[in-house]
Amino acid sequence: MQHDEVIWQVIRHNHCSFMAKITTGNFCRNPYNITGVCNRSSCPLANSRYATIRDHDGVFYLYMKTIERAHKPNELWERVKLPRNYEKALEIIDKHLMYWPKFLVHKAKQRLTKMTQMSIRMRKLALKTREKIMTTPRKEIKRESRREKKAETAAELDKSIEKELLERLNGGLYGDIHNILPKHFNKILDENELQAVSEDEEYEEEPEIEYVQGYDDLEEEDDIEDFGGFAIDESLKNNDDAHEDEEGMDSVDGKRVKRRSESAHQKMEEDERRKSKKKAKVLVEVEHEDASERQRATF
Amino acid sequence: MAAAARPLVSVQPLPASLNDMATDHVTTVALPDVMKASIRPDIVNFVHSNISKNSRQPYAVSKKAGHQTSAESWGTGRAVSRIPRVSGGGTHRAGQGAFGNMCRGGRMFAPTKTWRRWHRKVNVNQKRYAVVSAIAASSIPSLVMARGHRVESVPEMPLVISDSAESIEKTSTAIKVLKEIGAYPDAEKAKDSQAIRPGKGKMRNRRYISRKGPLIVYGTEGAKLVKAFRNIPGVDVANVERLNLLKLAPGGHLGRFVIWTKSAIEKLDSIYGSFEKCSEKKQGYVLPRSKMVNADLARIINSDEVQSVVKPIKKEIKRASLKKNPLKNLNVMLKLNPYAKTARRMALLAEAERVKSKKEKLDKKRKPVSKEELAAAKAAGKAWYKTMISDSDYTEFENFTKWLGVSQ
Numbered sequence: 001m002q003h004d005e006v007i008w009q010v011i012r013h014n015h016c017s018f019m020a021k022i023t024t025g026n027f028c029r030n031p032y033n034i035t036g037v038c039n040r041s042s043c044p045l046a047n048s049r050y051a052t053i054r055d056h057d058g059v060f061y062l063y064m065k066t067i068e069r070a071h072k073p074n075e076l077w078e079r080v081k082l083p084r085n086y087e088k089a090l091e092i093i094d095k096h097l098m099y100w101p102k103f104l105v106h107k108a109k110q111r112l113t114k115m116t117q118m119s120i121r122m123r124k125l126a127l128k129t130r131e132k133i134m135t136t137p138r139k140e141i142k143r144e145s146r147r148e149k150k151a152e153t154a155a156e157l158d159k160s161i162e163k164e165l166l167e168r169l170n171g172g173l174y175g176d177i178h179n180i181l182p183k184h185f186n187k188i189l190d191e192n193e194l195q196a197v198s199e200d201e202e203y204e205e206e207p208e209i210e211y212v213q214g215y216d217d218l219e220e221e222d223d224i225e226d227f228g229g230f231a232i233d234e235s236l237k238n239n240d241d242a243h244e245d246e247e248g249m250d251s252v253d254g255k256r257v258k259r260r261s262e263s264a265h266q267k268m269e270e271d272e273r274r275k276s277k278k279k280a281k282v283l284v285e286v287e288h289e290d291a292s293e294r295q296r297a298t299f
Numbered sequence: 300m301a302a303a304a305r306p307l308v309s310v311q312p313l314p315a316s317l318n319d320m321a322t323d324h325v326t327t328v329a330l331p332d333v334m335k336a337s338i339r340p341d342i343v344n345f346v347h348s349n350i351s352k353n354s355r356q357p358y359a360v361s362k363k364a365g366h367q368t369s370a371e372s373w374g375t376g377r378a379v380s381r382i383p384r385v386s387g388g389g390t391h392r393a394g395q396g397a398f399g400n401m402c403r404g405g406r407m408f409a410p411t412k413t414w415r416r417w418h419r420k421v422n423v424n425q426k427r428y429a430v431v432s433a434i435a436a437s438s439i440p441s442l443v444m445a446r447g448h449r450v451e452s453v454p455e456m457p458l459v460i461s462d463s464a465e466s467i468e469k470t471s472t473a474i475k476v477l478k479e480i481g482a483y484p485d486a487e488k489a490k491d492s493q494a495i496r497p498g499k500g501k502m503r504n505r506r507y508i509s510r511k512g513p514l515i516v517y518g519t520e521g522a523k524l525v526k527a528f529r530n531i532p533g534v535d536v537a538n539v540e541r542l543n544l545l546k547l548a549p550g551g552h553l554g555r556f557v558i559w560t561k562s563a564i565e566k567l568d569s570i571y572g573s574f575e576k577c578s579e580k581k582q583g584y585v586l587p588r589s590k591m592v593n594a595d596l597a598r599i600i601n602s603d604e605v606q607s608v609v610k611p612i613k614k615e616i617k618r619a620s621l622k623k624n625p626l627k628n629l630n631v632m633l634k635l636n637p638y639a640k641t642a643r644r645m646a647l648l649a650e651a652e653r654v655k656s657k658k659e660k661l662d663k664k665r666k667p668v669s670k671e672e673l674a675a676a677k678a679a680g681k682a683w684y685k686t687m688i689s690d691s692d693y694t695e696f697e698n699f700t701k702w703l704g705v706s707q
Contacts, residue, residue, distance in 0.1 A: 003595050007439065007441045011442070014344075015445070015552045017444075017446060017447035072454060073450050073451055073454075073455075073456060074452055074453060074455075
């Protein structure tokens with residue numbers, strides 16, 4: 001009736017709900033299994049005399065079952081509390097499993113050893129603070145970054161900072177120093193300057209001297225060649241003159257003379273360059289011919 | 300068969316609050332012989348797979364499917380394959396292939412027929428063997444746990460409850476009873492496992508699946524407990540006289556958790572008989588005998604009766620050695636013929652002698668001859684020659700004168 005062999009045959013070859021097959025081997029999910037492997041000698045169902053070590057809230061218990069109670073699943077497992085001291089626990093195991101098969105005694109002690117080691121390690125780890133890896137779903141991460149960008153643009157941080165600083169400035173927080181932030185200082189000056197100019201124009205309508213830029217004078221010139229690449233330089237020079245002197249015609253005449261001499265000088269320079277180039281070309285040709293002759297000779 | 304003392308199964312009493320009959324003392328029932336029958340998972344598997352075919356309904360495709368066309372093959376010469384093609388014109392369908400299993404809109408290969416053999420006949424004895432095996436397996440807690448039932452809190456296996464349970468009418472009391480006897484975790488497991496089936500079975504009237512819970516077996520006909528227990532998810536109810544293998548071993552796996560009522564278990568003996576006594580209900584049926592009465596092989600081998608007669612273990616094992624040729628291997632030759640040693644020694648010595656003497660002779664001959672020896676050898680040669688040329692020196696000539704006929 002209660003034959004271990006029969007039970008094992010049925011369990012192993014037909015179906016056992018505790019057996020878990022992995023690529024590395026067969027394992028047993030039964031909580032009372034001493035090794036965790038699905039084996040003839042480790043199966044708690046197929047061995048009527050069996051022992052395990054289990055832990056409950058950190059306390060280790062030795063569980064034993066005998067064939068006398070095999071038909072009463074309620075009272076099947078008898079448990080003995082093991083002391084915290086490792087050596088004493090080993091002694092208790094020896095005492096209770098005294099005439100039991102050596103396999104079970106050995107495995108019970110092995111299991112106790114392993115469990116004590118694990119509990120020591122767990123206690124040590126609990127003292128250290130370990131970072132917990134929290135996963136965020138990708139959707140959320142993307143959503144948050146998108147919203148962050150939008151919020152940044154909506155906040156108009158620059159303007160609010162400006163306002164705040166201006167208030168502070170006006171409030172006299174910085175004393176008499178006005179150009180703490182040069183960029184903003186210049187910008188405000190520009191804005192205020194324009195306002196001042198416009199105000200001036202409204203009030204004072206005296207456009208006395210109009211400072212004309214060099215471009216107008218250039219248009220009177222005949223030679224367009226002189227414009228060419230030199231126009232820009234001359235205009236710059238003219239601007240400088242305008243700032244320094246408030247003379248009109250004298251400076252312009254001077255410019256004309258300057259221009260002509262400059263243009264003539266520059267023309268000569270050009271011719272020289274061309275000549276030198278021609279000479280260079282001749283020389284080059286000779287060399288080439290020699291080179292080519294040499295090559296032919298080799299052929 | 301030692302059937303002297305049969306173990307007793309105690310009947311679990313139900314609390315007095317549920318019914319009027321208060322059982323103070325715990326009664327016991329003798330374990331029926333069925334529970335000691337041999338457990339044969341192979342027979343159970345075979346019978347289960349065949350019996351489960353018996354409730355099938357036939358399915359088939361329409362016999363006209365794919366043939367409702369008047370298609371003819373165009374034959375050869377038209378640069379198309381020879382499959383029959385639909386005749387006519389004016390529609391897409393014209394000229395398309397028909398009839399073949401490879402054609403679109405053609406009939407399938409081997410159209411399924413309703414006259415397929417759906418049901419299986421199983422021998423009565425085999426069916427009974429399977430049921431008996433399943434009942435026996437249900438009394439072993441290990442097998443019941445291996446099948447997946449939660450029986451850790453059950454007081455005893457096989458679980459027998461008093462007959463007062465048969466008159467339970469309300470499902471609520473039924474659940475209370477299950478909780479009392481420790482069978483509720485199993486029923487709870489079945490209830491928690493209710494889920495929608497994955498796959499097409501969903502839309503084929505097999506929408507829900509769940510685990511199996513306990514099976515309640517009652518003895519008296521028309522017991523009210525059927526109605527009380529049948530609505531609990533996972534719980535099945537059965538009459539002892541009509542036990543179904545498909546319920547006792549669902550899926551072909553032995554070890555369903557069975558809850559018997561007292562009257563049911565008392566009836567088992569009369570229904571199935573014992574190993575010697577015929578059953579009363581099943582004519583001439585005797586419980587099947589196992590090949591091994593005591594299947595505990597390890598125990599048998601280690602028993603005193605066997606060990607006392609067994610020969611001791613051979614520690615030194617003699618294995619067959621490689622055969623060596625005595626003609627080539629001297630030691631092996633000596634094992635067979637010890638004289639071979641001396642014989643070979645003599646032969647070797649004689650050989651050495653011969654070689655030596657020959658060498659001496661040759662050396663002597665090859666040595667340069669001295670003058671005296673040379674003179675002596677020459678003289679001897681001359682003398683011999685003289686004897687050869689002189690007839691008169693032939694001393695025994697007279698003897699032969701008679702028959703030689705010599706004139707001289």
